[in-house]
Amino acid sequence: MADLRTEAGPRAGAWAAYRSILRSRVRAQAGYRVSFATDIAATVLTGLAELTEVYVIFHNTPRLGGLNFDAALLVFALANLTFAAADLFLGHCDRLPTYVREGRIDVFYLRPLSLLGQLMTSEVSLRRLGRITVAVVVLAIALVRNEVAPTPVTMGMLALAIVAGTVLLGGLFVAVAGLQFWLVDGREFANAFTYGGAYAAQQSSLVFPDPVRIFFTFVVPAAFTAYLPTLVILGLPGGDFADPALAWWLPVAAAWVWLVALVTWRFGVRHYQGAGG
Amino acid sequence: MTEGSSDTMVEVTRLTRVFRRRGADDLTAVDGMTFRIEPGEAVGYIGANGAGKSTTIKMLTGILAPTSGSARTCGLDPMRERRRLARRIGVVFGQRSQLWWDLPLRESFDILASIHGLSSAVAARRIARLTDLLDMGPTLTQPVRSLSLGQRMRAEVAAALVHEPSLVILDEPTIGLDVVSKARLREFLIDQRRDHGTTLLLTTHDMGDIERLCDRVLVVDHGRLAFDGTLAGLAGTVGVGRVLVVDLDGPTEPLHGIPATQWQGSEGGGIRQRLAFDPADTTASAVLAAVAERATVRDLSIEEPDIEEVVRRIYTTSG
Numbered sequence: 001m002a003d004l005r006t007e008a009g010p011r012a013g014a015w016a017a018y019r020s021i022l023r024s025r026v027r028a029q030a031g032y033r034v035s036f037a038t039d040i041a042a043t044v045l046t047g048l049a050e051l052t053e054v055y056v057i058f059h060n061t062p063r064l065g066g067l068n069f070d071a072a073l074l075v076f077a078l079a080n081l082t083f084a085a086a087d088l089f090l091g092h093c094d095r096l097p098t099y100v101r102e103g104r105i106d107v108f109y110l111r112p113l114s115l116l117g118q119l120m121t122s123e124v125s126l127r128r129l130g131r132i133t134v135a136v137v138v139l140a141i142a143l144v145r146n147e148v149a150p151t152p153v154t155m156g157m158l159a160l161a162i163v164a165g166t167v168l169l170g171g172l173f174v175a176v177a178g179l180q181f182w183l184v185d186g187r188e189f190a191n192a193f194t195y196g197g198a199y200a201a202q203q204s205s206l207v208f209p210d211p212v213r214i215f216f217t218f219v220v221p222a223a224f225t226a227y228l229p230t231l232v233i234l235g236l237p238g239g240d241f242a243d244p245a246l247a248w249w250l251p252v253a254a255a256w257v258w259l260v261a262l263v264t265w266r267f268g269v270r271h272y273q274g275a276g277g
Numbered sequence: 278m279t280e281g282s283s284d285t286m287v288e289v290t291r292l293t294r295v296f297r298r299r300g301a302d303d304l305t306a307v308d309g310m311t312f313r314i315e316p317g318e319a320v321g322y323i324g325a326n327g328a329g330k331s332t333t334i335k336m337l338t339g340i341l342a343p344t345s346g347s348a349r350t351c352g353l354d355p356m357r358e359r360r361r362l363a364r365r366i367g368v369v370f371g372q373r374s375q376l377w378w379d380l381p382l383r384e385s386f387d388i389l390a391s392i393h394g395l396s397s398a399v400a401a402r403r404i405a406r407l408t409d410l411l412d413m414g415p416t417l418t419q420p421v422r423s424l425s426l427g428q429r430m431r432a433e434v435a436a437a438l439v440h441e442p443s444l445v446i447l448d449e450p451t452i453g454l455d456v457v458s459k460a461r462l463r464e465f466l467i468d469q470r471r472d473h474g475t476t477l478l479l480t481t482h483d484m485g486d487i488e489r490l491c492d493r494v495l496v497v498d499h500g501r502l503a504f505d506g507t508l509a510g511l512a513g514t515v516g517v518g519r520v521l522v523v524d525l526d527g528p529t530e531p532l533h534g535i536p537a538t539q540w541q542g543s544e545g546g547g548i549r550q551r552l553a554f555d556p557a558d559t560t561a562s563a564v565l566a567a568v569a570e571r572a573t574v575r576d577l578s579i580e581e582p583d584i585e586e587v588v589r590r591i592y593t594t595s596g
Contacts, residue, residue, distance in 0.1 A: 013394040020391040028379040103373030109340045110375065111392050112363040273342045273356070274296075 014113055018121045029126045039127035047080060047134030050202075065204025070145045071234055072204070077139035078226035079201040082165035084135060088128035090170040093119055093177035094190045100181075105272070116265055119177060146234055157232045157247060164250045165225035171257035172197055172220070178264030181272045197222040205242040213241050221253035284352075286444050286476045287314035287337060291346035294332050294500075306332040308500035309346065316443070319470060319477040321491035321508075323584050325592075329500040330480045334448055337478075338368055351444055364393060367437030371449035374429070375436055376421045382432055383417040386439060393440035400439070407435040411465055427458030434462065438469070445469075447479040451486055463489050482584050496591045504591050515590035518555040520580040521564050524548060526573040535567045 029036055054076050058069035067075065099105050099119070108118040148154050176190035183189055201222040205213045217223045218241075228247035231238045238244050294307040307329045314320050324330050335341035336348045339355035339362060348355055351365045376385040383404075390400030408414055411431045416424055424432060430450060437445060445466075451459045467490065469475050481487060487494060487508060494511050496504035504511060520541065523532075528546035532538075537559035541551035554564050561579060568574060 017388075017392040017394070020388050024377060024380055024384055024388055027384075028377070031379075103370065106335070106340050106370065107373060107375045109359060110338060110363055110366075110368045112360040112394075113392060114360075273340065274294075274344070 014117070017113060018117060021118075021121045022124060025122075025124045026126065029124070036126065040130040043084075043127050043130030044134055047084075047131040050080070051076065051134065051138060054202075065206035066236065066239065067204045067230075070142060071230060071236065073138055073142035074146060074230045074233065075204065075226045076202055077135050077142050078161050078165065078229060079198065081132060081135035081139060081162060082225045083169050083198040083201065084128045084131040085162075085166040086169035086173060088125050088132070089166075090120060090173040091125050091128070092123035093173040094180070094187070094194055096177045096180040097185075097187065100272075115269060116174070116262075120174070148233055154233045157229050160250055161225065161229035161247075164254045165229070168221065168225055168250070168254035168257050169194075169198065169201075171254060171261045175257065175261035175264050178261065178266070178268035181268030193220060196220075201225045201227070203227070206239045210241065217241055217246070221257065224250045224253040284316055285313050285349070286316055286318070286351060287312070287478065288349045289313070289333070289337075289346070290348075292333070292336060292343055292348050293345045294329075294336060294341060295344045306500050307336070307343075310497070310500065310502055311346075312495060312502060312505060314476060314478060316476055317470070317474045318493055319491045320479070321487040321494045322478060322480045322497065323482075323487065323494065323588060324480075324497035324503075325585065325588055328497045328588075330497060331448065332500075333497070334368075334446055334478075334480065338362070338366065338446065364440060365442055365444065367440070367442035367445045369430075369433050369437045369445070369447045369450050371430070371433075371447075371452045374421070374433060376429070376432060378422040379420060381418050382413070382421055382424065385421060385432070385436060389436055389439050395440065403439055403441065404435075407438060410468065411435050412461070427454050427461075430454060430458065431462060431465075434465070441473070442475070444476045444478065447477070447481075449480055449482065451481065451483050459483070459485065466490055484581050484584050484587065487584070496588060498588070498592050511587070511591075512555070512557070514594060515587055518553045518582065519561065521552045521554065521561060521568075522578045522580060523550055523552070523565075523568055523572075523574050524576040525550065526575060529572045532568060532571060535564060538564055538567075 054072055055069075057064060058072060062068060064072065096105075096119070099122075104122070105115070105119075108115050111118065172194050176186070176193050180186040180190055197216070197220050200208075200216040200220075205217065205223045205227050208216065213223070217228075223242065224247065228238075228242065228244065229250070230236070231242070231244035232247045236244065289310055289312050292307055292310045293305065296304040296306055298304055306327075310329075310333065322330055322333070332341065336343050337350045337355060339359035342356055350362055353362045353365075355362055375389075376382065377388065386404045386407075387400065390397075390404065395403070408417060411434065413428070413431055413435065416428050416432070421429065421432065434447070434450065447466075451462060454462065463486065466477060470477060477490065479486065479490065492507060494504065494506065494508055495502060496511075504514065506514075521538075525548055528548055529543075529550070530547060531540055531543055532550050532552060533540050535552060538552040538554045541553050543550040552564060552568070554561075565574065565577065
């Protein structure tokens with residue numbers, strides 16, 4: 001039988017397939033201009049509302065958890081930017097039960113691509129661009145107000161925080177997708193990790209009691225996405241279990257989250273198929 | 278390795294699937310099933326709701342793992358070689374769509390061609406041919422969510438065939454379709470089989486699908502195979518006759534003795550009468566002509582046996 005497939009190897013073919021799926025998702029959302037615009041506006045407002053919360057807190061207290069308002073702005077910006085970016089690419093993964101109910105997971109099985117690859121590329125939420133915009137503006141303001149000098153350390157940490165922080169939080173969405181193969185009504189539980197982690201990421205770790213701080217540093221390592229990088233960028237001292245030097249371990253923290261994510265996904269799929277596990 | 282040639286399309290050996298249920302007894306959905314399907318066969322897979330049809334199909338396609346026994350599809354292990362298998366089978370689930378509802382239909386076909394790694398020239402040729410055969414030209418630019426059910430089902434079938442699979446599995450492909458849409462889809466599948474030697478496995482609640490598409494029937498009951506044979510064999514076992522229902526001008530004597538029919542009863546003192554016949558022995562028009570000689574027919578309808586009834590009869594004869 002003649003091989004009618006493209007010349008490129010199977011891996012290159014898979015990337016082309018994922019790209020064409022993702023492009024179609026972008027086209028579909030950009031196609032409905034009015035609803036796209038209102039969605040963007042809504043996420044801008046959400047971002048601004050959360051910013052107001054930070055402002056209100058620091059209107060009442062000059063320092064919280066070792067941060068002043070300007071430092072808190074940097075934490076807010078990094079936490080929001082990474083979470084919104086992760087949400088844009090992978091936020092739909094926590095709706096796995098809907099995929100199961102609508103039979104979309106079964107359809108994934110019928111295609112010659114990885115199941116997780118298909119889940120991850122099945123949607124992009126372009127409306128998160130609104131929130132990303134808010135975060136980027138706040139980030140610029142925070143860098144100016146904190147008079148951050150553009151040294152290799154500050155810029156390197158900033159780039160690492162944005163890239164690896166997004167990867168880390170994206171891993172959280174995938175981890176909770178795997179969990180929801182077991183949990184019948186797992187959405188709330190899943191949100192505790194994703195939105196809970198995102199909320200924790202917005203705070204100074206020092207506002208938490210030790211056990212909670214340890215949890216959000218070494219178990220669900222949300223502190224790595226914004227607070228620890230901020231300590232490095234601003235040269236702040238941190239505290240117990242919140243040493244600035246930890247920030248450079250961000251790639252390891254992200255790898256840890258993805259390891260857990262891939263394991264829960266694997267067990268989740270095995271559970272779905274009923275092959276033990 | 279199980280024995281048998283690698284040409285065998287489906288080879289199921291003592292296939293069993295048990296669902297463990299919280300707070301209830303285990304449910305054995307498929308119970309020690311064994312059958313084979315050879316290339317080019319068209320097999321109807323029928324049974325009552327919950328008899329184990331969908332579970333079997335999920336095991337054949339790698340969605341579900343067998344509890345015990347084995348399934349091989351296109352010579353592959355569906356669990357371990359799911360992706361290779363996906364290139365060789367096309368599956369249509371009547372109830373779940375593989376199209377992108379918010380995009381024009383054409384884009385779903387393009388994405389599927391890309392997923393299957395088809396070059397754009399090959400993809401364009403196949404999509405054009407399927408579009409032509411299934412008469413879908415005008416719908417290509419419409420978003421999938423705006424298609425009628427008949428249009429969508431044809432699109433689903435085309436989507437499952439873009440990569441020219443050698444085995445096509447259809448789960449309730451004609452459910453909810455009007456008569457014209459059904460006929461068109463059946464004709465397409467018949468042509469597809471004749472021109473490409475495509476093997477068909479379909480579940481259905483429609484006896485017409487079985488009669489027009491299948492040369493072999495598997496009847497499943499409580500996860501076990503209750504019948505495996507030809508349609509003629511099935512008819513011989515349980516009868517798949519038609520019933521002609523006539524409304525007559527006025528009360529009439531029972532219409533006994535019409536050639537090749539059995540009188541089944543009457544209502545309203547003989548105003549409405551029912552005559553069973555087998556299309557192998559006579560035709561509807563011959564029966565009608567014989568009735569018309571005795572009384573004026575005001576109205577008529579023909580009842581096809583529904584699959585539930587056939588299945589019920591199989592269950593009682595095999596039980």
